Amino acid sequence: MGRRNITQVSDFILMGLTDSEEIRLALFTLFLLIYLITVLGSVGMILIIYLDSRLHTPMYFFLSHFSFLDLSYSSVITPKTLDNLLTSNKYVSYLNCFIQMNCFVFLAVTQCFLLSSMAYDSCEAICSPLCYLVVMSTRHCCSLLFGSYLIGFMDSFVNMLCMSRLHFCDSNVIYHFFCEAPPVLALSCTDTHDIEMIISIFCWLQSTGISYHGVCVSYVAILSTILKITSTSGKRKAFSTCASHLLAVTIFYGTAIFTYIKPSKSYYLGKDHMASVFYTIVIHMLNPLIYSLQNKEVKNALRRVMQKRKGPKQLK
Known part of the structure; x- marks a missing residue:
């Protein structure tokens, strides 16, 4: 079997979302507005929690870091997407592409485990309210937070090692609007079967297997406790404690699972961009x-x- 030319790629071309100038301008305006709302909302949430001492509780400790991850996650993807839409600058260097990819993996996995930690916090608050502050001590909360960041780093490190083994031969065109593992794997002329298997097993066992299982177990316990509450107001109060988190979990895992059950080769056809945007x-x-x-x-x-x-303004 003849060998294909393997070249050292210095940059990639991100095909983006559309070639239509009118649609690009509309998307730029929309994404810029979304990004500004994200920044204001996340920074605002962090500041409110920091400034109000009544919110210095385990639940809002996790929520402040969750908001920080939202801000970081969006900042890794959106600015380059906006640049692509406004200037048609589709080029991204090899190094920047892999930095973006690994930051994305790190933040996504960290957020998965932080969602699991928040579910555990809600479970303790509803199922064991008398022992809640003892169990969810500052040290315990910091350990859960550190563990989330550590597992995110481990996943990102494994992803970096696997992706660094790739070679590119025929094309440097990525059929996506940012550097994500599946479309980059689809672009490589290296046999990616083993790499895909390693990344999938590692990510699914840790991110989906452990964190999603932790969320499910926590909410089974929460639902069981809520059903035992006799008063309607008590049930409503218990449910309101975790309603926001449950909605965030459903949206996050729902869109991620929908996207990642697809094979990487489907990215050649530019599929699933809307799910990725979401x-x-x-x-x-x-x-x-x-x-x-x-x-x-x-x-x-x-x-x-x-x-x-x-x-103070009124006093002045």
């Missing part, structure tokens, strides 16, 4: 809105912060 750009705008609009404590904290700011 879980890389849109969902991170929705998370701050979900946690703020459905959470009375956050809205009350915002009101208290605004009143404190008005107070």
